[in-house]
Amino acid sequence: NAGxxxxxxxxxxxxxxxxxLQCAQxxxxxxxxxxxxxxxxxxxxxxxxxxxxxxxxxEVPNGYNVSRSTxxxxxxxxxxxxxxxxxxxxxxxxxxxxxxxxxxxxxxTRLTVV
Amino acid sequence: xxxxxxxxxxxxxxxxxxxIINCAYSNSASDYFIWYKQESGKGPQFIIDIRSNxxxxxxxxxxxxxNKTVKHLSLQIAATQPGDSAVYFCAEVxxxxxxxxxxxxxxxxxxxP
Numbered sequence: 001n002a003g004x005x006x007x008x009x010x011x012x013x014x015x016x017x018x019x020x021l022q023c024a025q026x027x028x029x030x031x032x033x034x035x036x037x038x039x040x041x042x043x044x045x046x047x048x049x050x051x052x053x054x055x056x057x058x059e060v061p062n063g064y065n066v067s068r069s070t071x072x073x074x075x076x077x078x079x080x081x082x083x084x085x086x087x088x089x090x091x092x093x094x095x096x097x098x099x100x101x102x103x104x105x106x107x108x109t110r111l112t113v114v
Numbered sequence: 115x116x117x118x119x120x121x122x123x124x125x126x127x128x129x130x131x132x133x134i135i136n137c138a139y140s141n142s143a144s145d146y147f148i149w150y151k152q153e154s155g156k157g158p159q160f161i162i163d164i165r166s167n168x169x170x171x172x173x174x175x176x177x178x179x180x181n182k183t184v185k186h187l188s189l190q191i192a193a194t195q196p197g198d199s200a201v202y203f204c205a206e207v208x209x210x211x212x213x214x215x216x217x218x219x220x221x222x223x224x225x226x227p
Binding site: 040 | 156157158159160203215218
């Protein structure tokens with residue numbers, strides 16, 4: 001059981017470059033989300049999705065786009081990378097609803113923008 | 115993962131002691147609260163949750179206390195072990211059932227032999 005898989009694990013970008021962080025889950029979870037984690041600031045919600053075809057913004061959505069064409073995949077796109085987007089990115093998935101609150105996180109993608 | 119712990123408050127305990135990690139939250143409308151553990155280089159891992167209509171919940175070696183009057187949450191770890199060394203986050207979940215998590219800043223727990 002793979003759980004939540006993120007690729008790549010590490011990435012270095014030049015300012016202005018674009019890239020897509022991949023996230024896939026094999027648990028048939030409706031809810032998926034992206035967080036960024038900066039030193040001393042905990043995890044902040046970027047975008048989330050409650051099902052295929054449905055996405056919404058979180059706390060810090062600027063500079064990022066998402067789409068959800070399938071239940072399994074939830075890619076995060078950086079259109080024009082900036083040094084302020086240097087961070088560790090985590091994807092998470094969970095069931096929809098309050099009966100089971102456990103969210104499963106991927107191993108993270110460490111992104112450096114120079 | 116090591117840079118995640120920089121600048122976080124640190125709780126240092128001796129192996130075998132009990133640990134208490136505290137968290138203050140801001141939103142009274144939260145449906146429930148969750149504690150996550152994050153080891154170096156890994157993603158957060160679910161520990162325990164508590165609904166907003168409860169004040170205490172126990173798991174294996176862990177107890178979560180919720181004080182809605184002062185908007186305070188705590189995680190108690192009994193007989194702390196070296197494997198408990200990690201960064202601990204509390205998270206609020208808001209109404210709507212979408213498991214939308216809002217995380218606190220985190221506390222590093224350092225367990226010394």
